[in-house]
Amino acid sequence: xxxxxxxxxxxxxALYLTWEHLWMVGLSLLIAICTGVxxxxxxxxxxxxxxxVIGGANVIMTIPSIALFGLMLPLLAVxxxxxxxxxxxxxxxxxxxxxxxxxxxxxxxxxxxxxxDAGKGMGMSKWQLLREVEIPMAVPVIIAGLRTAVVMxxxxxxxxxxxxxxxxxxxxxxxxxxxxxxxxxxxxxxVSLLAVAVDLAMGFLExxxxxxxxxx
Amino acid sequence: xxEESFRRPAAATGIRSLLLVAVFIAGIAAERIGLxxxxxxxxxxxxxxxxxxxxxxxxxxxxxxxxxxxLATGIIVSRKRFRKFAGVVMYVIGLGQTIPSLAVLxxxxxFLGIGSKPAILALYIYSTLPIARNTLAGILSVSPAIIDAAxxxxxxxxxxxxxxxxxxxxxxxxxxxxxxxxxxIGTAxxxxxxxxxxxxxxxxxxINLMRTExxxxxxxxxxxxxxxxxxxxxxxxxxxxxKGIRMAG
Numbered sequence: 187x188x189x190x191x192x193x194x195x196x197x198x199x200a201l202y203l204t205w206e207h208l209w210m211v212g213l214s215l216l217i218a219i220c221t222g223v224x225x226x227x228x229x230x231x232x233x234x235x236x237x238x239v240i241g242g243a244n245v246i247m248t249i250p251s252i253a254l255f256g257l258m259l260p261l262l263a264v265x266x267x268x269x270x271x272x273x274x275x276x277x278x279x280x281x282x283x284x285x286x287x288x289x290x291x292x293x294x295x296x297x298x299x300x301x302x303d304a305g306k307g308m309g310m311s312k313w314q315l316l317r318e319v320e321i322p323m324a325v326p327v328i329i330a331g332l333r334t335a336v337v338m339x340x341x342x343x344x345x346x347x348x349x350x351x352x353x354x355x356x357x358x359x360x361x362x363x364x365x366x367x368x369x370x371x372x373x374x375x376x377v378s379l380l381a382v383a384v385d386l387a388m389g390f391l392e393x394x395x396x397x398x399x400x401x402x
Numbered sequence: 403x404x405e406e407s408f409r410r411p412a413a414a415t416g417i418r419s420l421l422l423v424a425v426f427i428a429g430i431a432a433e434r435i436g437l438x439x440x441x442x443x444x445x446x447x448x449x450x451x452x453x454x455x456x457x458x459x460x461x462x463x464x465x466x467x468x469x470x471x472x473l474a475t476g477i478i479v480s481r482k483r484f485r486k487f488a489g490v491v492m493y494v495i496g497l498g499q500t501i502p503s504l505a506v507l508x509x510x511x512x513f514l515g516i517g518s519k520p521a522i523l524a525l526y527i528y529s530t531l532p533i534a535r536n537t538l539a540g541i542l543s544v545s546p547a548i549i550d551a552a553x554x555x556x557x558x559x560x561x562x563x564x565x566x567x568x569x570x571x572x573x574x575x576x577x578x579x580x581x582x583x584x585x586x587i588g589t590a591x592x593x594x595x596x597x598x599x600x601x602x603x604x605x606x607x608x609i610n611l612m613r614t615e616x617x618x619x620x621x622x623x624x625x626x627x628x629x630x631x632x633x634x635x636x637x638x639x640x641x642x643x644x645k646g647i648r649m650a651g
């Protein structure tokens with residue numbers, strides 16, 4: 187059980203890397219929410235625009251993560267940020283965008299028109315409708331999008347260790363480079379546990395924010 | 403209406419000329435970075451092609467195996483006798499998909515050593531999950547009324563599967579295959595790290611040596627491969643999904 191010995195001896199490094207991993211993912215997710223949710227709401231007004239935006243986000247999603255790091259490196263190197271946290275966070279934000287935009291769009295589109303009509307009949311303004319009817323109804327689906335996004339970018343953040351972003355991928359990278367098997371295993375285990383834990387937490391949040399009347 | 407028809411072609415020409423400018427700038431950038439020079443060296447070009455071949459080999463072998471297992475798992479679990487396990491299977495698949503690809507590669511490396519075998523195993527496991535998931539979900543979501551009708555006209559279970567359930571679920575199944583293929587191509591690029599070769603070789607070497615031309619010679623083909631795979635499967639779904647179902651979806 188070399189793995190546990192390794193973790194015991196290096197628990198402070200492991201904790202630090204986990205923290206680094208988490209804040210990178212958290213910051214990217216925050217940026218992606220701040221841009222993605224308004225975009226998703228905005229494109230509900232125009233179907234053609236919506237198709238283009240979601241199609242574009244789909245293309246970004248199709249680009250493999252390591253290739254995206256590779257493509258961004260020469261561009262960002264011009265500003266002196268080719269390696270490190272900046273390219274990692276940009277890539278994570280880009281990947282998180284699709285599930286967030288798509289789920290926000292779908293959720294708001296699927297709000298029962300009768301409800302919106304009722305709101306209109308009560309004399310609500312467009313803003314009030316959005317804030318008091320459409321968004322509350324859409325929140326569970328948006329959270330489900332966030333859940334997909336966060337689990338995915340935890341995995342991509344591990345790959346970002348190869349462009350010097352740090353995080354738990356460092357254990358895997360260093361372990362492979364040094365043929366240090368328990369280090370590789372420790373990295374793989376920590377990343378997987380982190381992803382599973384965050385997934386469970388988001389699932390819990392998803393159930394909590396679903397209004398009682400909408401539960402199946 | 404009139405305004406719309408007036409505006410669209412103008413926007414289209416705008417986008418087209420922007421694209422032209424982008425291609426032009428990309429060409430200049432490729433020349434300045436040294437990509438053109440790098441790729442016009444016949445030895446280097448041969449090496450890039452060799453790596454691309456290796457990459458495709460990894461993807462093809464793992465995808466072929468994943469298709470067989472994924473479809474079989476989906477179909478078997480959706481049978482009446484095993485349907486009670488559907489929830490458990492879905493849960494396990496979801497859990498598996500939560501595990502990052504790099505971690506799966508690292509885990510297979512730790513018990514198979516280095517080379518293309520562990521990479522193929524990791525790619526195989528990782529792309530079986532979305533195929534199995536979508537096959538199962540697609541077949542389970544076929545309306546029971548349709549299956550009942552098929553039984554009513556005297557179809558055998560096998561014929562119901564082949565002529566009713568699979569055609570109705572085809573759209574969802576093909577989406578699963580598409581997701582699996584794109585993930586597979588991207589993850590195969592990480593195969594270099596555990597000694598499987600592939601185009602990731604150029605990317606990682608390029609990053610380590612800060613040689614942009616190497617980096618791009620790897621990253622561009624990987625991107626093109628992924629986009630082409632996605633596009634081809636979309637075309638395939640247009641070709642083989644029955645028209646009536648496509649309209650509904």
